[in-house]
C-alpha cells in the first residue's frame with residue numbers, strides 16, 4: 001500500500017510540476033504586460049509660468065524638454081549651444097580641444113565675433129555678418145551682440161564704503177550690504193529708501209534689538225541718449241553722490257536685458273571693496289523691506305551657522321532665500337518684456353528666486369561670482385542667478401516672507417498684515433514712507 005502511494009505521488013509530481021511552472025510563467029508574463037501597458041509617465045506640474053504670460057494663454061510654447069535621444073545639438077538654441085561649447089571647453093577630460101564643437105552657423109559666427117571682440121570689449125564692435133540674427137527681436141539682438149562683454153569700468157565708485165568707521169562704533173564689516181538696482185532717473189525711490197528701510201549705519205532688529213551694521217549701495221548703469229531720449233541728469237547724480245556717497249555706476253546701457261551685468265559687476269565690487277560682508281540683500285528700488293525683521297532673521301541664521309561651524313569645519317555658509325519659483329518655462333509671448341524666443345533658449349528654467357529681492361550670504365556671493373565665469377550671460381537676471389546656483393549644486397530656499405505678488409488688496413493699509421512680511425513688491429516712494437511710519441509703532445495686538 002505504502003509503495004503504491006509513493007509511486008502515485010511521483011507520477012503526480014512528474015505530471016503536475018511542469019504544468020504549474022508554465023502556469024506561473026504565464027501569470028508572470030500577463031502581469032508584466034499589464035503593468036507596462038498601464039504605466040503612464042509622471043506628469044510635470046507647472047506651478048508657475050514666467051511673468052508676462054497669462055496662465056490661461058494657449059499661445060504657450062509646447063513643453064520644451066524634448067526626448068533626449070532626439071535632441072541634436074545642431075537644432076538646439078543659441079544659448080544652449082554656446083553654453084555647451086563652454087562646458088566642453090571647461091571639461092577637464094576634454095580640456096583644450098575646442099575645435100569642431102560648434103556646428104550651428106549662428107553660434108559659429110558668434111564665436112568668431114567673440115574672438116574679435118574679447119580683446120576690445122568697450123569699443124562698439126561692428127559686427128559684420130550674423131546669419132539668422134535678424135530673426136531675433138530688437139532687444140535680444142542687442143543682448144546677443146554684447147553678451148560676451150562682462151567687464152565695464154566704474155564711473156562712480158565707493159571704495160571706502162566698508163572701511164569707513166561710522167562715528168564711535170568700531171565696526172567695519174557690515175552684517176548686511178544692501179545692493180539696490182536703480183536707474184539714474186529714480187532719485188525719488190533712492191531718497192525714500194535712504195529715509196526708510198535702506199538706511200546705512202547701525203540698524204536695530206525688531207525683536208531682540210541686536211540688529212547690525214547695514215551698508216546700502218545703489219547699482220546704476222548709464223541712462224542717457226543711448227537708452228532712448230533722456231534728459232541729462234549727470235550733474236544731478238554727481239550732487240546726489242557727493243551728499244550720500246552710496247552710488248555705484250558702471251559704463252553700460254541701463255536696459256532690462258543688461259540687469260544681469262549689475263549682479264556680476266556688484267560681486268566684483270564686493271570682493272574688492274567689501275569682502276567681509278556677511279550677508280547681501282539684492283533687490284529693486286520699488287520694493288519695501290522690513291529691515292529690522294530681516295536683521296533678526298539673519299542674526300538667527302548666523303548664530304545657527306556658528307553652532308554648525310563648531311561641529312563641522314564648514315566655514316562656507318550657503319544661504320540663498322527669496323520667493324522661489326519652480327518649474328518655470330521661458331516666456332514665449334513676443335509682446336512681453338520677458339520674451340525669450342525658442343531659438344535662443346530651450347528647456348525649463350532652474351529653480352530661481354523671482355522678483356523684488358533676495359538675500360544670500362557673502363561667501364556664497366563669491367562662489368557665485370566664480371561659477372558665473374562659466375555660465376553664459378542670460379538676459380533675465382533672476383534666472384541667471386538660478387542657473388549659477390544650479391551649477392554650484394544648490395537651489396534657492398523659499399521664504400514665505402518674500403511677497404513678490406503683494407498682500408491681498410484689502411490688507412495693504414493694515415500694519416498688522418506686515419507682521420510676517422520681510423519684503424513686499426511693489427511700493428511707490430510715497431507708500432514706502434507711509435508704511436515705514438506706521439510700522440514704527442507696530443500695534444502690540446498683532
Ligand SMILES: *[C@@H]1O[C@H](CO)[C@@H](O)[C@H](O)[C@H]1NC(C)=O
Pocket residue numbers: 054055056
Ligand atoms: C483663467 O482661468 C480661470 C478658470 O479657468 C479664470 O477664473 C480666470 O479668470 C482666467 N484668467 C484669465 C486671465 O483669463
Ligand SMILES: *[C@@H]1O[C@H](CO)[C@@H](O)[C@H](O)[C@H]1NC(C)=O
Pocket residue numbers: 097098099100101
Ligand atoms: C579635437 O577635436 C577634433 C574634433 O572633435 C578632433 O578631430 C581632434 O583630433 C581633437 N584634437 C585633439 C588634440 O584632441
Ligand SMILES: *[C@@H]1O[C@H](CO)[C@@H](O)[C@H](O)[C@H]1NC(C)=O
Pocket residue numbers: 165166167170
Ligand atoms: C577710524 O578708526 C581709527 C581707529 O580705530 C581712528 O584712528 C580713525 O580716526 C577713525 N576714522 C574716522 C574717519 O573716524
Ligand SMILES: *[C@@H]1O[C@H](CO)[C@@H](O)[C@H](O)[C@H]1NC(C)=O
Pocket residue numbers: 139140142143146251252253254255257258
Ligand atoms: C548692454 O550694454 C552694452 C554696453 O553699453 C551695450 O552695448 C548693449 O547693447 C546693452 N545691451 C542691451 C540688451 O541693451
Ligand SMILES: *[C@@H]1O[C@H](CO)[C@@H](O)[C@H](O)[C@H]1NC(C)=O
Pocket residue numbers: 311312313
Ligand atoms: C577642524 O580643523 C582643525 C584644524 O584644521 C582640525 O584640528 C580639527 O580636527 C578639525 N575638526 C573637524 C571636526 O574636522
